[in-house]
Amino acid sequence: MKNILKYFLWLILTTFSVALYAQDENKTDTLERDFEIKPFVRLGLDISAIGRSIYEPEVRQFEFSLESEILRDWFLNLEGGIMQVRSEQETFSYSSNGYFIRTGADVNLLGRPDEFQNDLVLLGLRYAYSFLQHESPYYFLENPYWGEHSGSIRQTSYHTHWVELVAGVRTEAFNNLFLGWMLRTRIPLFRTREPDIEPYYIPGFGHGKRSSPISIHFSVYYRFGL
Amino acid sequence: MKRNFEKKPISYSIALMHKPLFIIWFLFLLLPSCINEEICEDVSTVPVRIGFYFDDQDADQPILLAFDSLKVQGLGNDSIIYDYRYNVSRIELPLNSNDQSSTFLFYYPGPPEIAHLLVDTVQFFYEVNPTLISMECGFVSFFELIEVKHSSFFIDSIAIEDKLIINNFEEHIKIFPLVDIDDL
Numbered sequence: 001m002k003n004i005l006k007y008f009l010w011l012i013l014t015t016f017s018v019a020l021y022a023q024d025e026n027k028t029d030t031l032e033r034d035f036e037i038k039p040f041v042r043l044g045l046d047i048s049a050i051g052r053s054i055y056e057p058e059v060r061q062f063e064f065s066l067e068s069e070i071l072r073d074w075f076l077n078l079e080g081g082i083m084q085v086r087s088e089q090e091t092f093s094y095s096s097n098g099y100f101i102r103t104g105a106d107v108n109l110l111g112r113p114d115e116f117q118n119d120l121v122l123l124g125l126r127y128a129y130s131f132l133q134h135e136s137p138y139y140f141l142e143n144p145y146w147g148e149h150s151g152s153i154r155q156t157s158y159h160t161h162w163v164e165l166v167a168g169v170r171t172e173a174f175n176n177l178f179l180g181w182m183l184r185t186r187i188p189l190f191r192t193r194e195p196d197i198e199p200y201y202i203p204g205f206g207h208g209k210r211s212s213p214i215s216i217h218f219s220v221y222y223r224f225g226l
Numbered sequence: 227m228k229r230n231f232e233k234k235p236i237s238y239s240i241a242l243m244h245k246p247l248f249i250i251w252f253l254f255l256l257l258p259s260c261i262n263e264e265i266c267e268d269v270s271t272v273p274v275r276i277g278f279y280f281d282d283q284d285a286d287q288p289i290l291l292a293f294d295s296l297k298v299q300g301l302g303n304d305s306i307i308y309d310y311r312y313n314v315s316r317i318e319l320p321l322n323s324n325d326q327s328s329t330f331l332f333y334y335p336g337p338p339e340i341a342h343l344l345v346d347t348v349q350f351f352y353e354v355n356p357t358l359i360s361m362e363c364g365f366v367s368f369f370e371l372i373e374v375k376h377s378s379f380f381i382d383s384i385a386i387e388d389k390l391i392i393n394n395f396e397e398h399i400k401i402f403p404l405v406d407i408d409d410l
Binding site for chain 2: 056058087089091092094136139140141142143144145146147149151153197198200
């Protein structure tokens with residue numbers, strides 16, 4: 001775990017040191033920055049879910065994003081997705097369905113000296129909301145001293161609100177096609193109090209009880225001109 | 227329109243220079259997301275963790291005590307959890323997931339003919355919170371302590387330090403036995 005954290009720290013530092021260095025250079029840049037922002041929408045698809053589904057096939061999540069440059073180097077974001085968890089085993093059964101939405105803005109630290117510069121180093125903020133319904137029709141618990149315990153949990157709803165600090169990069173691999181990753185750290189705000197059961201996976205947030213402080217998401221984007 | 231690289235500022239050159247690096251990062255970083263670090267502990271019921279202390283008014287923290295010998299048994303259960311174990315400072319007791327309370331008998335050492343009289347009763351009241359830990363481990367019983375009642379043969383008081391009994395190694399309960407300070 002420490003190695004992973006070191007790895008992320010190195011990644012963040014190198015990424016943003018490049019960005020900040022680039023910003024310093026912009027100060028002595030004599031190029032005119034009078035190009036117009038051509039309106040566009042960039043549609044993104046989170047492909048991290050493909051990797052996650054390999055080792056955790058019970059959890060399926062589809063996530064998309066839409067963004068547009070509202071001011072130079074400022075991007076308005078709308079993200080959303082759906083999630084489904086299904087698991088039937090000898091000792092328990094659990095199912096969950098839900099969705100989430102996130103909205104916020106990113107600032108491009110790399111700057112855009114001209115209209116052809118499309119690579120981005122982003123820092124942003126999101127407000128997020130998630131809803132799910134889940135149930136456990138049966139579960140068994142081993143207790144060597146008192147004996148086995150079995151039970152069921154009826155279908156209940158669960159709401160979560162949180163804010164996210166995001167940082168990442170996007171690069172134009174081909175014309176209008178972008179690859180990128182984002183680091184996300186989440187701060188919970190409100191959630192359903194005293195639920196019958198804590199959700200196993202919160203859409204858009206992660207594992208309910210053991211969510212990592214930082215998660216990484218990889219996405220593919222396509223830019224549509226308007 | 228052709229890109230005019232010569233007129234680009236250094237920031238753009240840096241971005242271009244790092245583009246292959248970004249793509250490599252992108253592919254390289256996909257790897258950690260595929261690593262499953264799940265470790266399934268062999269426990270489906272988390273025990274309540276108890277320590278025995280003496281509350282010294284002159285000390286900042288209560289002093290950990292050690293019983294010479296202690297036997298602990300659940301009420302209504304023939305199995306003995308601790309059978310006059312020597313030098314006991316901390317114990318772990320399994321709560322009953324099938325009920326909202328569990329009672330334990332604490333036997334202290336003494337002559338065999340009166341050993342059954344040297345006993346305290348400790349009763350835990352709680353809510354059972356079944357929690358799905360992971361698909362590999364399944365459900366685990368967590369608990370939220372509401373109240374702890376006790377008899378006072380050798381127990382002076384009990385303090386709930388952490389009412390949430392989840393899968394960590396925190397101490398949940400402090401028991402303060404009746405102690406003659408001259409014996410310490």
